[in-house]
Amino acid sequence: MSTESTPAVTVDEDVLRPPASEGEAAVYVRNACKSFGVGKRRATVLRNLEMTVKKGTIYGLLGASGCGKTTLLSCIVGRRSLDSGDVLVLGGEPGSPESGIPGPRVGYMPQELALYGDFTIKETLEYFGRIYNLPSAFVKSQMEFIFKLLDLPPGHRYVKTLSGGQQRRVSFAVALFHEPELLILDEPTVGVDPMLRKSIWNHLVRLSTDHGRTVIITTHYIEEARQADTIGLMRSGHLLAEESPQNLLATHGLRTLEEVFLKLSRTERAKKHGALTASGRAVHPTDSTQQDHGHDNPAFLCTTDNPDATSAVASRNRTNISATIHEQYWKSSKSVIPRADEHGIVGLTFSPSRQNLEERISDSQTVQRRVGSNNNPPNADSGAAPFDSQEVVHKSGELTTGNSSASSCSSSSSSCDTAVATSRPAKKRGSRTFTLSMPSGHRTAALIRKNFLITIRNIGMFAFVFLMPGLQSTLFCLAIGRDPTSLKMAVVNEELDPSVGRVCNYTTDCTYSMFSCRYLRYLDNATIVQIPYQSLSDALDATLQGTVWGVIHFGPNFTEELLERQVDGNAVDKETIEGSRIGITLDWSNEQIALTLQHRLVGGFNEFNRNLVTSCDYQPVIPSIPVEFMDPVYGKKNPSFTDFMAPGIILTIAYTQAVSLTAAVFINERKQGLLDRSLVAGVRTSEILLGHLVTQFTVLVFQSSVVLLVMLLVFKITCQGSLVLAMFITLLQGMCGMFYGFVVSSLCDQQTSALQLSLGSFFPNMLLSGVLWPMEGMSIYLRYLSYFIPLTHAIEALRCIFARGWGIDKPEVYWGIFVNFGWIVGLLSVCLTIIRIRKYTG
Numbered sequence: 036m037s038t039e040s041t042p043a044v045t046v047d048e049d050v051l052r053p054p055a056s057e058g059e060a061a062v063y064v065r066n067a068c069k070s071f072g073v074g075k076r077r078a079t080v081l082r083n084l085e086m087t088v089k090k091g092t093i094y095g096l097l098g099a100s101g102c103g104k105t106t107l108l109s110c111i112v113g114r115r116s117l118d119s120g121d122v123l124v125l126g127g128e129p130g131s132p133e134s135g136i137p138g139p140r141v142g143y144m145p146q147e148l149a150l151y152g153d154f155t156i157k158e159t160l161e162y163f164g165r166i167y168n169l170p171s172a173f174v175k176s177q178m179e180f181i182f183k184l185l186d187l188p189p190g191h192r193y194v195k196t197l198s199g200g201q202q203r204r205v206s207f208a209v210a211l212f213h214e215p216e217l218l219i220l221d222e223p224t225v226g227v228d229p230m231l232r233k234s235i236w237n238h239l240v241r242l243s244t245d246h247g248r249t250v251i252i253t254t255h256y257i258e259e260a261r262q263a264d265t266i267g268l269m270r271s272g273h274l275l276a277e278e279s280p281q282n283l284l285a286t287h288g289l290r291t292l293e294e295v296f297l298k299l300s301r302t303e304r305a306k307k308h309g310a311l312t313a314s315g316r317a318v319h320p321t322d323s324t325q326q327d328h329g330h331d332n333p334a335f336l337c338t339t340d341n342p343d344a345t346s347a348v349a350s351r352n353r354t355n356i357s358a359t360i361h362e363q364y365w366k367s368s369k370s371v372i373p374r375a376d377e378h379g380i381v382g383l384t385f386s387p388s389r390q391n392l393e394e395r396i397s398d399s400q401t402v403q404r405r406v407g408s409n410n411n412p413p414n415a416d417s418g419a420a421p422f423d424s425q426e427v428v429h430k431s432g433e434l435t436t437g438n439s440s441a442s443s444c445s446s447s448s449s450s451c452d453t454a455v456a457t458s459r460p461a462k463k464r465g466s467r468t469f470t471l472s473m474p475s476g477h478r479t480a481a482l483i484r485k486n487f488l489i490t491i492r493n494i495g496m497f498a499f500v501f502l503m504p505g506l507q508s509t510l511f512c513l514a515i516g517r518d519p520t521s522l523k524m525a526v527v528n529e530e531l532d533p534s535v536g537r538v539c540n541y542t543t544d545c546t547y548s549m550f551s552c553r554y555l556r557y558l559d560n561a562t563i564v565q566i567p568y569q570s571l572s573d574a575l576d577a578t579l580q581g582t583v584w585g586v587i588h589f590g591p592n593f594t595e596e597l598l599e600r601q602v603d604g605n606a607v608d609k610e611t612i613e614g615s616r617i618g619i620t621l622d623w624s625n626e627q628i629a630l631t632l633q634h635r636l637v638g639g640f641n642e643f644n645r646n647l648v649t650s651c652d653y654q655p656v657i658p659s660i661p662v663e664f665m666d667p668v669y670g671k672k673n674p675s676f677t678d679f680m681a682p683g684i685i686l687t688i689a690y691t692q693a694v695s696l697t698a699a700v701f702i703n704e705r706k707q708g709l710l711d712r713s714l715v716a717g718v719r720t721s722e723i724l725l726g727h728l729v730t731q732f733t734v735l736v737f738q739s740s741v742v743l744l745v746m747l748l749v750f751k752i753t754c755q756g757s758l759v760l761a762m763f764i765t766l767l768q769g770m771c772g773m774f775y776g777f778v779v780s781s782l783c784d785q786q787t788s789a790l791q792l793s794l795g796s797f798f799p800n801m802l803l804s805g806v807l808w809p810m811e812g813m814s815i816y817l818r819y820l821s822y823f824i825p826l827t828h829a830i831e832a833l834r835c836i837f838a839r840g841w842g843i844d845k846p847e848v849y850w851g852i853f854v855n856f857g858w859i860v861g862l863l864s865v866c867l868t869i870i871r872i873r874k875y876t877g
């Protein structure tokens with residue numbers, strides 16, 4: 036690899052030290068037990084497993100599918116915890132600052148691809164470079180090197196367009212990229228051709244022998260593991276052997292590792308058979324070495340195998356084991372200080388005291404040199420800021436600080452050894468160091484950038500985010516709340532001559548004799564389409580057939596009877612009343628349409644009546660009722676249903692869009708292994724949440740603005756009050772949806788269950804919150820329930836702003852805001868609790 040382009044940075048002289056001495060252990064596992072499931076479904080995957088990975092060596096972990104390799108690795112990188120037993124990684128328990136896990140001291144390649152399909156190869160490496168805060172010069176030179184080493188396709192190629200083997204190589208490149216002290220690779224050579232496999236192994240050997248890196252690798256190609264320093268042959272959750280390949284072959288007198296593995300498996304099966312026969316239990320003849328589902332050999336029973344084991348015994352065992360392991364570890368290990376600092380990468384470093392650290396920093400300032408090879412990826416802050424001030428550790432009342440380049444400049448490892456050795460006995464098992472961690476700026480910025488890029492690059496997602504809200508609000512305004520038009524009504528006018536088809540010859544003449552025709556003129560033609568019928572029976576039949584929505588019927592003497600009624604007032608007989616009646620028969624199967632027709636027919640009669648008085652000087656046909664509706668206090672006299680529904684629709688769009696964008700964020704990343712990779716790299720859940728929060732909030736502001744603009748400007752929905760307040764309530768509602776989405780996303784493992792939970796919230800929200808129908812129409816019990824729904828109060832508040840022009844001083848408005856805030860805080864707490872319980876914490 037070229038050394039020309041590497042920048043001058045501050046590093047420790049000790050960084051390029053030779054491989055670690057025999058006694059040093061990078062990973063130390065004792066009595067590891069791990070089970071999945073509960074009760075009868077409980078399956079033990081790791082059984083009292085013991086493993087020692089020496090520093091500066093390659094450890095090949097081999098075993099049949101399902102024997103627990105991935106589970107073991109996930110416990111080593113701290114993504115899962117053991118039921119009992121201990122793991123020490125680089126001098127500390129995973130998750131403790133001493134171990135450097137999570138953080139840049141470890142490079143982890145999970146079994147899943149763990150890549151963003153919408154990133155190019157170059158962007159992928161740059162992204163992880165940003166996560167690790169690597170300087171751009173280092174990223175550039177390292178990229179050249181890695182592209183050549185792994186024979187990667189051109190950097191502009193999108194990951195999703197690569198072949199399976201190419202994608203695995205990119206995933207491998209990510210693990211290698213920052214040149215970590217410990218590489219944990221879960222099947223990196225799957226789907227890789229033999230030539231490239233050889234070059235990968237050569238590179239791993241170079242990393243361990245020349246630069247003292249430690250590698251743990253699982254592979255199904257047993258023979259390629261000959262190049263490893265140590266091989267762990269794993270079966271049924273424990274190691275059958277842990278030896279160098281040469282020793283294994285020599286001891287068993289066999290030619291291949293595969294033969295050794297089969298021999299050991301058979302021996303163990305025979306032991307198991309013996310043990311079970313002795314205990315009177317049958318062994319299934321098809322028990323295979325190829326498919327490993329655990330076994331019941333009492334010799335390998337973990338405490339967790341026995342569900343009845345008392346917690347006291349388990350706890351006592353654990354304490355004894357813990358005490359022993361620590362003693363053994365610190366005896367066997369040379370106990371160098373954890374070396375995140377050795378690489379000059381930002382990381383948590385345990386140090387016995389602030390004073391000691393400061394001494395080391397002051398020493399280090401004299402040791403500056405140009406990096407001779409790329410095995411020491413420097414921190415972007417190298418030489419400028421010795422401390423990553425965001426990573427501050429409180430331990431036993433002391434303040435110690437995570438350090439990048441500064442502590443890497445410590446004068447010598449032996450002084451560090453002394454420092455750690457003296458501090459070690461003070462460490463109490465189980466008293467996990469409390470880490471005060473503010474979200475880091477560079478990681479959060481990288482996550483936000485990543486979220487935006489993914490949103491923009493994914494066409495489906497882009498359309499959903501940027502076009503959907505406008506489309507939804509347009510569709511709502513066009514489809515909902517408008518009055519129905521072109522409703523066919525049969526007209527049977529027996530005043531007219533049947534021989535000419537009973538069609539009115541309209542005229543504006545006041546003396547025109549037929550009131551029936553005069554009335555029909557005042558009907559709203561846009562709403563009612565009049566279809567003449569010869570007889571009442573035909574018209575009723577047409578209504579029964581669904582051809583028309585109803586019938587308007589005038590008797591043969593309609594005009595005379597009406598005039599008689601006008602003259603005689605209340606003294607008319609029953610026959611006159613019936614003869615002067617306009618008979619309306621309606622199809623009420625569609626209430627909204629029938630109500631519209633009723634409204635128009637009555638309205639038309641009022642117009643006809645008024646016109647007779649004003650234009651033609653007639654007396655009113657019927658005396659008007661003594662009720663008059665004055666101008667409304669709020670709203671319009673004839674509001675459209677759209678006005679009523681608009682606030683609810685605006686808030687529903689904001690809520691559902693936010694839920695649908697966030698409900699799957701963790702699920703996707705978790706399934707693809709991206710969450711594990713990010714968390715092992717040192718990304719914190721708070722940063723992931725913050726990253727999504729910033730991205731989604733930006734999207735939400737855009738979406739809410741579009742919805743309000745479409746509704747208010749394009750479709751002229753009335754807003755009497757403050758637009759800023761309306762926007763604020765819409766954003767709050769969107770945030771409720773966002774946090775509900777985060778809860779769903781952290782709770783569900785599958786997209787289908789996330790979808791069900793999201794949809795499950797949509798309908799109760801919609802139906803109970805008063806979006807579709809006034810709350811006053813609900814039963815009193817249902818109303819109480821609806822008061823707990825976040826949408827209910829927000830809709831009420833927005834309606835008051837839109838229709839009444841009220842401000843924040845009114846209880847209806849500020850109550851809507853309070854309730855939304857309450858929901859946001861509640862949902863955030865639930866989300867954080869789930870994350871903590873389900874161990875997504877970084």
Ligand SMILES: Nc1ncnc2c1ncn2[C@@H]1O[C@H](COP(=O)(O)OP(=O)(O)OP(=O)(O)O)[C@@H](O)[C@H]1O
Pocket residue numbers: 071072080098099100101102103104105106107146327328
């Ligand atoms: N979350 C889980 N819940 C239940 N069982 C699990 C879970 N994860 C793993 N297992 C089970 O634990 C066993 C060991 O799985 P693991 O993935 O560790 O095997 P492996 O040796 O890595 O296999 P492979 O080589 O095929 O990847 C398997 O039987 C698997 O079904």
